[in-house]
Amino acid sequence: MKFLIFSDIEDSAKQVMSFLKGKGDFVLYTTEKGESLTKYGAQKIVLLTGKPEVKGISSLLSDEFSSGGYDLVMIASTVLGRDIASLFSGQKSIEVIPEIFEIKFNSGTVTTKRYGLGGKAVIEEESRSKVFTFLSGLSDDVPGDGSSPIETKNIPEGVVKILAIEQKKAKEVNxxxxxxxxxxxxxxxxxxxxxxxxxxxxxxxxxxxxxxxxxxxxxxxxxxxxxxxxxxxxxxxxxxxxxxxxxxxxxxxxxxxxxxxxxxxxxxxxxxxxxxxxxxxxxxxxxxxxxxxx
Amino acid sequence: MPYDIVVLIKQIPDLELIKVNQETGEPITDGVPFKFENLSKNSVEAAVRIKEKNGGKITAVLFGNEKGTQVMKEAYAMGVDEGVLITGYSENNPVLTAKVLAQKIKQLHYDLVILGNQSADSMSGMVAGLVATELNLPLLSNAVSIEVADRIVKVSTATEKDVIKSEATMPAVISVTQETNEPRFPPVLQIIKAGKKNITTEQSTVKIENTSKIISKKAPKSERKRLIFEDVDKGAQEVAKVLKEAMK
Incomplete structure (x- = not known):
């Protein structure tokens, strides 16, 4: 099985790679530069450069998915991740199972768990879906000692123009x-x-x-x-x-x-x-x- | 310059009133009253503020069930001009939701479509992107602020790390967050007036089978110890111990 991962935050990228280790091959697409991401056994890390426009990223991932022989897509549930997943879903007409916190791979199907009714229910479902957004905490962060090669790809421009990106103020609260x-x-x-x-x-x-x-x-x-x-x-x-x-x-x-x-x-x-x-x-x-x- | 806006709103069961069936462990939603979902209020507020400044007409579209008329009346009271209630909502199917909404939106005149980024019950976060794809419109998502001028809409989006400022030419889809604004409480007179206004009701005709099969839907198990102290002193001692342990 081959996984395409997208995460724009380091922690979730590390968790999902730790989780997928031994379950198949995976490639991480990310906007995060962190060297430390190379230690998790990804076949390669694709660093996305340019402006983080969600349509641009989803189109890029969609092309990569078609040409890269991927089976499943795991996208971190972040502000950008959820939008990228929904645009990807629309473009590819593939249903997304959103916000999962548990996933098991069976032959041909996937069993997932997520919260419903605002957290009043845990929905366990079986599907043939290929795209998932996952919550942080999917797994512990277990670095290995590999060293994945990094390549860069430029995010194509979309119809939404990005005017400025400001780093949030050094957060006092963490x-x-x-x-x-x-x-x-x-x-x-x-x-x-x-x-x-x-x-x-x-x-x-x-x-x-x-x-x-x-x-x-x-x-x-x-x-x-x-x-x-x-x-x-x-x-x-x-x-x-x-x-x-x-x-x-x-x-x-x-x-x-x-x-x-x-x-x-x-x-x-x-x-x-x-x-x-x-x-x-x-x-x-x-x-x-x-x-x-x- | 006036802008016509379509606001997508949602009715959700009052989550705090959902009880659990002790035998099956399943949450009971039958008979639970519906309420106006919070982010839908932020969406209406965003639309009303644009209208107050620029003029235009606001149409609210609600995909839900016949009980949605109450929510629509609240939306009217906040400043929505016309409401369409589409019945036949089915939970856990954002693709269906987006198709139904897009089909309706296509019949309306609009410059902007505004909706919440992630509703409080299903929390999928998928509908905005799916609607934008269906309508082939730019998506400005998770807006914490919105400005419109000369058919250009600018938003700020707060991600986990950055604040991204972006713009698109109308028509466009905007998803809002709870930080976008503070929804108004409409005055009583407006609520009374809203009660008399007509709501167009239609039945959804789009059919899409859910590709996922629900195996179980149960209340999450809490495995907490639940050691409850009514003796304050004893409790404080015990808690101090726990905190000391966590500080290590």
């Missing part, structure tokens, strides 16, 4: 890489409450995050700190949910956390169903107590 995340929800009650959470964040050298209402509706925290399906998907070693009720939107963003701690006044809050450790009570009393025991 939730995806945080070991411990302290997340606050509506139960915080007021913006000033954050000051009383900060000692805990500092003590555990963690990052502060928030639920959708806290970041998007009340603006107590900036949008880049929002954990949830529509925000960031995180997998810290420990996730502490303070005053978060546990709506599915939120759970979908932190389900991969190793240990989940929840503090909530309401004994029946759904977050306790998704927690390893829970404390029922007032977060303003509990947080200083936790700090005192650290």
């Amino acid at each position: 939730l995806e890489k945080a070991n411990i995340i302290i997340a606050v929800g509506r139960g915080l009650g007021k913006m000033e409450g954050i000051q009383q959470i900060e000692p805990l964040v500092k003590a555990v050298r963690g990052e502060l995050a928030g639920s959708r209402p806290v970041c998007l509706d009340y603006h107590w925290l900036s949008e880049d700190r929002q954990v949830g399906y529509s925000g960031r998907t995180v997998k810290p070693k420990a996730y502490v949910a303070l005053g978060i009720s546990g709506q599915i939107q939120h759970i979908a963003g932190m389900r991969g956390s190793k240990v989940v701690v929840a503090v909530n006044k309401d004994k029946n809050a759904p977050i306790f169903q998704e927690a390893d450790y829970g404390i029922v009570g007032d977060l303003y009393q509990i947080v200083p107590k936790i700090v005192s025991y650290l």
Whole structure:
């Protein structure tokens, strides 16, 4: 079996290559320069240069797919990746199975898992589809010692003109890489409450995050700190949910956390169903107590 | 210069009200009320803001079921001029959704097509690109901001790493994100007025078989320990231990 991979972010590229090792041959198409990508056993790495216009990239991948003898296409579910996959799907009239987090290759068919109903369901399906977008976390990152050759290809220009590309400001927040995340929800009650959470964040050298209402509706925290399906998907070693009720939107963003701690006044809050450790009570009393025991 | 806009909107089951059948482990969607999907509100808001500045007409197209009239009324109250409800929606089939929507859009006059980038229930993220392909139009996706002038539309797209500014000549397809704008809450008077407005309802005639077969659709299993403390002091001690472990 031969796989065509596209990822414009390094982590997902590494994960999918680690996952596919031993399952077939693969070529990585990427806009990322990283030398470290060569250590994962790809037949070759095709570095796409020029402006990252999605139609241009999908046309290029579509040509490569036709001429390169590929069987399956794995595209990282990123902002650009999803568009590239959908344009590829349209151009080639091949149905995409989107947002998968598990995949098994059978003879002639593929079994995949993804979330449906906003995370309330896991849909397991069997298909003859050839194109998949995959979520980050498909596999651990396991580098080998190979050294894939790199070639470059220029992205053809499309009808959309790219005027400028600005790097996002050096992110102060890197939730995806945080070991411990302290997340606050509506139960915080007021913006000033954050000051009383900060000692805990500092003590555990963690990052502060928030639920959708806290970041998007009340603006107590900036949008880049929002954990949830529509925000960031995180997998810290420990996730502490303070005053978060546990709506599915939120759970979908932190389900991969190793240990989940929840503090909530309401004994029946759904977050306790998704927690390893829970404390029922007032977060303003509990947080200083936790700090005192650290 | 006025612009005619088609907004594609979606009704979704109220996800928080979905319960799980304890025997089968399957989520129960029967009887769950529908609501106006969040990104669809952002899409309508984007269209209304363009109309307020430049004039033009907004037509909303909703591919759903007969309960979609409620959502359409909300869209009217936000500023949509005309609504078409197409019934016969089937979940998990973005190719079908895109074909149905494109077929309708082709019958309308438009300069822009606006829709959400990834709806909150199925989350496929596929429909914008598929619609753009069906209509053979440029796709400006995941817009965090939109500007229009002289039949040129400019958007900023925030990827994981960069902010990309791009432009295309109309007609074009734009997909929006939750950062694009803050949808308005329409005043009561407008909601009352909207209730009386006509909604064109049609039945979808496009048939495409889903090529994938669903083996199971169950609520995700949570294997959490669920050690819940009502003794705050004991709980805090236990949590401190857990956090110390995670800090290593």
